[in-house]
Amino acid sequence: MSEKNLNTDSFEDKRYLEIPDSEIVLPAAIDSYLRQKLKDESLKNCGPQVAAFAECSKDKLFSVIWECRELQELMKNCLIDYTTSDKLKEMKRDWIDSAKKRIYEQRLKKQEEINNKNN
Secondary structure, three states: OOHHHHOOOOOHHHHHHHOOHHHOOOOHHHHHHHHHHHHHHHHHHOHHHHHHHHHHOOOOOOOHHHHOHHHHHHHHHHHHHHOOHHHHHHHHHHHHHHHHHHHHHHHHHHHHHHHHHHO
């Protein structure tokens, strides 16, 4: 592996970030997908708490309110920790940055094609 590949913070590797955010549109479908992905990751990370609450509430109707309160609180707190708006913003930022990178690469490719035609 070359040294350039190891240095992911180099200027050349991050030039795509110069593209303004205003050129990127986050489609509603992507927003929905990212929200679902965040939810799925949260449920995966909180699996033991969710399973414990589900087991506790299995054969209960109204008594689940007081008999499983502590487990519900643990599950709720875990899910809250993993589904913050900051985490969603981070996922959106990652998607926007990858979209910028695709746009940048497309522009470079077009420029190369133009340069090759002119030569």
